[in-house]
Amino acid sequence: MNDATVHQEPSYLGAPYGLAAWLLTKDHKRIAILYLISITIFFAIGAGFAATIRAELVTPQGDLVTADLYNKLFTLHGVVMIFFFLIPSIPAVLGNFFIPIMIGAKDLAFPRINLLSWYIYVIGAVITLSVVISGGLDTGWTFYAPFSSISSNTDVTTAAVGVFITGFSSILTGFNFIVTVHRMRAPGMTWFRLPLFVWANYATSLIFILGTPVVAITVLLVAAERGLHLGIFDPRIGGDPVLFQHLFWFYSHPAVYIMILPGMGVISELVANVSRKQIFGYSFVAFSSIAIAIIGFLVWGHHMFVSSQSIYAGLVFSIITMLVAVPSAVKTFNWTATMYRGSITWDSPLFWVLGFMGLFLVGGLTGLFLGTMGLDVHLHDTYFVVAHFHYIMVGGGVTAFLGGLHFYWPKMTGRMYSEPLAKVSAMLVFFGFNLTFFPQFILGYMGMPRRYHAYPPEFQVLNVMSTGGAMVLGTGYFLILIYLLYSLFKGPKAPANPWGATGLEWQLQSPPITHNFHEIPVVTEEAYDYLHAPAPQLAIPASPREVTHE
Amino acid sequence: MSHQVPSIRMYVSVFLALLLFTATTVWVAGLDLGALNTPVALGIAITKGSLVILFFMGVRHNTPLTKTVAISGFLWLLILFSLGMNDYLTRGWLGIAGR
Ligand SMILES: [Cu+2]
Numbered sequence: 210m211n212d213a214t215v216h217q218e219p220s221y222l223g224a225p226y227g228l229a230a231w232l233l234t235k236d237h238k239r240i241a242i243l244y245l246i247s248i249t250i251f252f253a254i255g256a257g258f259a260a261t262i263r264a265e266l267v268t269p270q271g272d273l274v275t276a277d278l279y280n281k282l283f284t285l286h287g288v289v290m291i292f293f294f295l296i297p298s299i300p301a302v303l304g305n306f307f308i309p310i311m312i313g314a315k316d317l318a319f320p321r322i323n324l325l326s327w328y329i330y331v332i333g334a335v336i337t338l339s340v341v342i343s344g345g346l347d348t349g350w351t352f353y354a355p356f357s358s359i360s361s362n363t364d365v366t367t368a369a370v371g372v373f374i375t376g377f378s379s380i381l382t383g384f385n386f387i388v389t390v391h392r393m394r395a396p397g398m399t400w401f402r403l404p405l406f407v408w409a410n411y412a413t414s415l416i417f418i419l420g421t422p423v424v425a426i427t428v429l430l431v432a433a434e435r436g437l438h439l440g441i442f443d444p445r446i447g448g449d450p451v452l453f454q455h456l457f458w459f460y461s462h463p464a465v466y467i468m469i470l471p472g473m474g475v476i477s478e479l480v481a482n483v484s485r486k487q488i489f490g491y492s493f494v495a496f497s498s499i500a501i502a503i504i505g506f507l508v509w510g511h512h513m514f515v516s517s518q519s520i521y522a523g524l525v526f527s528i529i530t531m532l533v534a535v536p537s538a539v540k541t542f543n544w545t546a547t548m549y550r551g552s553i554t555w556d557s558p559l560f561w562v563l564g565f566m567g568l569f570l571v572g573g574l575t576g577l578f579l580g581t582m583g584l585d586v587h588l589h590d591t592y593f594v595v596a597h598f599h600y601i602m603v604g605g606g607v608t609a610f611l612g613g614l615h616f617y618w619p620k621m622t623g624r625m626y627s628e629p630l631a632k633v634s635a636m637l638v639f640f641g642f643n644l645t646f647f648p649q650f651i652l653g654y655m656g657m658p659r660r661y662h663a664y665p666p667e668f669q670v671l672n673v674m675s676t677g678g679a680m681v682l683g684t685g686y687f688l689i690l691i692y693l694l695y696s697l698f699k700g701p702k703a704p705a706n707p708w709g710a711t712g713l714e715w716q717l718q719s720p721p722i723t724h725n726f727h728e729i730p731v732v733t734e735e736a737y738d739y740l741h742a743p744a745p746q747l748a749i750p751a752s753p754r755e756v757t758h759e
Numbered sequence: 760m761s762h763q764v765p766s767i768r769m770y771v772s773v774f775l776a777l778l779l780f781t782a783t784t785v786w787v788a789g790l791d792l793g794a795l796n797t798p799v800a801l802g803i804a805i806t807k808g809s810l811v812i813l814f815f816m817g818v819r820h821n822t823p824l825t826k827t828v829a830i831s832g833f834l835w836l837l838i839l840f841s842l843g844m845n846d847y848l849t850r851g852w853l854g855i856a857g858r
Contacts, residue, residue: 423839510842519853525842
């Protein structure tokens with residue numbers, strides 16, 4: 210065992226070196242790194258917009274930015290964070306890197322298409338962001354018509370084309386994952402031996418393929434109505450604005466699951482590892498991913514209770530919305546049941562797991578408030594909604610992404626980061642997050658509407674708390690960036706299996722060789738067989754040869 | 760997974776059938792069938808689409824997985840239409856404008 214760590218073979222990070230070798234790579238692991246770098250850049254851009262928004266909201270007066278600029282800031286914050294950070298985050302980085310390895314394959318089914326989807330993503334993102342110099346975008350990330358299609362004076366057309374193009378990146382990635390999971394599993398890797406991370410990404414891929422085309426066409430229709438005055442959404446020329454909301458949310462509610470399902474997959478891996486136990490109710494957790502993906506397509510009208518949607522339709526959507534809470538609860542209960550009487554290790558992954566569970570729980574339960582028709586009339590378009598979806602997408606999605614990134618960092622880079630710093634930053638993120646967004650629940654409940662740059666003075670205290678929390682949160686994120694980058698250069702070399710985890714990915718050296726496996730492995734164990742897993746080993750033990758070296 | 764080799768005769772006859780249905784579409788467009796106008800046009804379109812999917816795209820003699828994929832695509836379109844129409848068709852129920 211130690212022998213393997215001493216005789217390191219050249220990894221995927223070795224030759225061929227150089228920018229061209231990376232930009233033309235067909236290796237799923239290198240493409241994952243390309244995605245990691247790009248989404249980090251977009252996260253920084255989106256965070257910059259958020260910081261400006263929070264700075265404006267320190268005082269009740271609209272004194273830092275104009276109302277128009279404020280509209281553009283929150284729009285681009287949403288567009289960048291959702292389309293260019295959250296949606297690709299876990300699938301395109303951790304999924305790309307680990308799905309082939311976890312199922313015992315040498316790459317995805319279509320390596321060139323995988324590279325193509327990264328290029329499409331970058332091109333789409335650059336086109337969308339070019340609106341910054343061509344007049345901005347002030348429609349909100351939701352592009353609601355007829356404002357977007359008729360009234361807005363900003364560059365909606367370019368942004369719509371950019372989002373349309375980016376959609377193909379999602380579709381191709383989803384298609385690639387689905388074919389890979391169906392066709393490339395190693396001998397013995399049956400469906401019910403798949404790690405739950407693979408199940409979750411498989412379910413996410415279904416949403417990519419079934420939902421993304423709808424939103425792509427919808428934003429294109431907005432562009433068509435702007436440019437060609439087709440009567441699709443504008444009632445004055447025979448269109449229906451509520452049709453836009455139907456089409457948009459048909460994708461965009463499932464898109465929430467695109468952002469959270471892969472995170473649930475990551476948490477399943479981490480929970481089993483920190484508890485050193487088989488996941489409680491494996492098949493329930495696996496099928497709840499599929500159930501969430503499917504039921505997620507039946508609830509979109511809960512975003513439209515106060516549009517002119519019929520009361521009856523609202524009722525139906527409200528009831529189905531309550532149903533989608535069931536598979537999410539199945540997962541949460543099964544994770545806690547997994548931890549029950551597990552032998553919990555206080556390594557840094559546990560901190561992310563607990564953070565995720567707490568934040569996702571609050572986010573999920575407040576979603577039920579909003580799915581209740583009568584209450585939603587009061588809470589619609591207030592800060593309550595803003596707080597709710599940040600708890601899901603940032604508290605859930607980003608925490609899970611960071612947890613996964615920390616868990617798999619040694620495998621991806623071959624370096625260990627500082628454990629104490631990781632724990633500190635996990636706690637900073639948790640407390641900073643709550644301080645930022647919990648006051649927003651109260652603000653929304655008291656009636657502060659979202660998307661305004663000025664507000665009545667009685668809301669100031671809670672807004673200052675929120676901005677203070679954002680600074681703590683930002684510090685936490687920044688700290689992570691610093692010590693992870695530092696670990697690349699100065700971090701100790703990572704052993705093959707620092708967390709003592711199960712799964713094929715931990716049997717490879719860190720970082721893996723270009724083709725992952727010399728020979729396709731034969732799988733004989735169930736997933737999460739922690740009874741037979743090696744003990745955690747956070748550092749490479751000093752080898753006898755080094756000790757005796759003259 | 761028995762892949763039957765599609766014959767040229769099959770392709771030609773399906774192609775002729777599609778031409779026939781296209782001619783029918785044009786012919787029906789000139790007739791006023793009252794309430795049946797839309798159902799008839801949609802019926803012809805669905806038949807033509809099915810012919811293309813089953814024979815030209817080879818779904819008919821493909822694996823159950825491929826069939827599932829093809830069918831679920833339509834199922835999802837049906838979800839969009841049915842839950843969407845669930846709104847449009849019930850707006851007048853309460854007798855309040857817009858509800
Ligand atoms: Cu929703």
